Each structure stands twice: as C-alpha cells, then as structure tokens.
Amino acid sequence: MKYLIVGLGNIGAEYDFTRHNIGFDIADAFVIKHGGKFNIDRLAMVSEVKWKGKTFVVIKPTTYMNLSGRAVKYWMQKEKIAVENIIVLVDDLAIPIDKLRIRAGGSHAGHNGLKDIDAELGTNQYKRIRFGIGNDYPRGRQADFVLSKWKADELETVKIKILQAVEAIETIAAAGLEKTMNTYNK
Numbered sequence: 001m002k003y004l005i006v007g008l009g010n011i012g013a014e015y016d017f018t019r020h021n022i023g024f025d026i027a028d029a030f031v032i033k034h035g036g037k038f039n040i041d042r043l044a045m046v047s048e049v050k051w052k053g054k055t056f057v058v059i060k061p062t063t064y065m066n067l068s069g070r071a072v073k074y075w076m077q078k079e080k081i082a083v084e085n086i087i088v089l090v091d092d093l094a095i096p097i098d099k100l101r102i103r104a105g106g107s108h109a110g111h112n113g114l115k116d117i118d119a120e121l122g123t124n125q126y127k128r129i130r131f132g133i134g135n136d137y138p139r140g141r142q143a144d145f146v147l148s149k150w151k152a153d154e155l156e157t158v159k160i161k162i163l164q165a166v167e168a169i170e171t172i173a174a175a176g177l178e179k180t181m182n183t184y185n186k
Contacts, residue, residue, distance in 0.1 A: 001053070001054045001055070001085070001173070002054070002055045002056075002057065002079060002080075002081050002085060003054065003055070003056045003057070003081065003085045003086070003087060003169075003172075003173060004056075004057050004059065004072070004075055004076055004079060004081040004085060004086045004087070005027060005030065005056050005057070005058040005059070005087050005089065005169060006023070006027075006059055006061070006068070006071075006072050006086065006087070006088045006089065006117075007023035007024045007025075007026055007027025007028070007058070007059070007060045007089045008020075008023035008024070008061070008065060008068055008088060008089060008090045008091070008113040008114075009021035009022070009023050009024035009025075009060060009061075009065065010064050010065050011060075011062050011064065015147065017149055017150065018146070018147050018148060018149055018150075019091055019133040019145065019146050019147070019148060019149075019150065020065065020091050020133075020146040020147055021091075022089070022090075022091045022131045022133065022158075022162075023060075023088070023089035023090055023091065023113075023131075024060050025162055026089045026129070026131065026162055026165045026166060026169075027047075027058050027059075027060050027089060028060075029162050029163065029165075029166050030049075030056070030058060030166045030169055031047045031049060031058050033166055034049035034050075034051055034056070035049065036048065036049040036058070038058075038060065040062070042074060042078075043061060043062060043063055043070055043071035043074050043075075044059040044060055044061045044062055044063075044071045044074075044075060045059065045060040045062060046058070046059050046075070051170065051173070052173070052174060054173050056169075056173070057075060057079050057081065059071060059072070059075050065112055065113040066112040066113065066116055067116055068113045068116050068117055069116035069117040069118070069119055069120025069121065070116075070120060072086065072088075072117050072120060072121065073120040073121060076121070083121060083123060083125060083126050084125070084126070084127075086126040086127060087126070087127045087128065087129060087169060087172060088113075088114065088117065088126060088127070088128040088129070089128075089129050089131065089165065089169075090111060090113060090114060090128055090129070090130055090131065091111075091130075091131055091133045091146065092109070092111070092130040092131060092132055092133060093133060093134070093135045093142070093145075093146070094109060094132075094135070095130055095131070095132030095133070095134075096132045096134055097132050097133060097134040097154060097157055097158075097161075098132065098157055098161070099132040100129060100130065100131060100132065100161060100164055100165055100168060100184050100185075101129075101130040101132070101184075101185055102127070102128075102129055102130075102168055102172070102177070102180050102181045102184050102185055103127065103128050103130060103181075104125070104127060104177055104181075105123075105124050105125035105126060105127070105128075106124060106128075107124065108124065114128070127172065127177060129165050129168055129169070131161060131165060132161075133146065134154075164184065168180055168183075168184050171183060171184075
C-alpha cells in the first residue's frame with residue numbers, strides 16, 4: 001500500500017512557521033518521526049518513508065501554494081498512487097485553532113492550493129487533514145493573517161496539533177478513514 005502525503009505551503013524562509021505553511025510543518029514532523037529526510041526533486045521536496053508495511057511518499061511542493069496541483073499530479077502519476085491514497089495537509093481559516101478536521105474529499109472552500117489540486121486532478125475526492133488556524137483578523141486582512149507567524153500563546157496548541165495530525169496520517173493508513181474521522185473530528 002502506497003500513500004502520497006502532500007504538505008501544502010510556500011517555499012522560502014519568509015514563509016517558514018506561518019499559518020499557511022502548516023502543511024509543510026506536519027509533513028516535516030511525519031518524516032522526522034519516521035527517520036526520513038527530504039531531497040529536492042521535480043516540483044517538490046520529497047521523502048519516502050516506510051511504516052508498518054506501507055510506503056509514504058511525502059511531498060512539499062516547490063511550486064508555491066497556488067500551483068500545488070502540478071506537483072501533486074506529477075508525483076501521483078510517477079509513483080502510481082491512486083487518488084484515494086492521497087492525503088493533503090492544509091490550513092483552514094474556518095476551523096478553530098484547537099481543532100483538526102479529517103475529510104474524504106469535498107470543496108476547496110476558497111483555498112487556492114486545494115483549488116489548483118482539484119483543477120489538475122479533475123476531482124476533489126482525495127483525503128485531507130484540515131488544520132484549524134483560526135480567523136482572528138480584521139476585515140480585508142485575510143492574506144496578511146494566513147501569512148503571519150503563530151502568536152506565542154498559540155505555539156503549544158500548534159505543537160500538540162501537529163503531533164495529532166501525524167497520528168491521524170498513521171491512523172488513516174492503519175485503520176482507515178472512518179475510524180480516523182471518528183477519532184479526530186470531535
């Protein structure tokens with residue numbers, strides 16, 4: 001069984017540890033936990049890790065958020081991974097900072113990274129782990145908010161949720177989506 005894990009984010013030091021790059025942070029945590037490392041490859045930083053007889057191809061697209069679909073489509077085809085075995089790690093403004101939401105598919109909800117993946121794959125029926133980043137920003141300042149760093153009083157919650165997101169990836173692979181959703185979508 002092979003999975004494609006897609007951490008969404010933007011490359012460049014100015015984006016490190018921002019709300020919009022949480023997908024990269026979860027991908028990093030997953031790869032580190034399983035003893036892997038990333039290498040630069042076509043359209044993405046890529047790592048392959050094995051866990052409990054399963055292979056995880058983990059990518060962090062280098063195409064920037066709004067063109068993530070190109071990298072997803074390329075690695076899905078190169079590695080011969082079915083769309084139902086794609087798990088996208090994504091930030092979500094509509095979810096409170098202390099929550100994760102696991103989904104089988106669905107709307108991009110205005111997220112440009114998901115929108116591009118939908119367009120490139122021709123479907124929105126891939127799994128996603130939506131990481132709540134909250135929505136505490138003044139009207140018209142959404143872009144500034146998602147590209148901002150975490151506040152000091154949020155960091156502990158973020159660290160705990162990153163570990164939960166890593167466990168959710170493992171639970172999807174070991175026990176299936178339904179059990180994962182029942183566990184984490186509380």
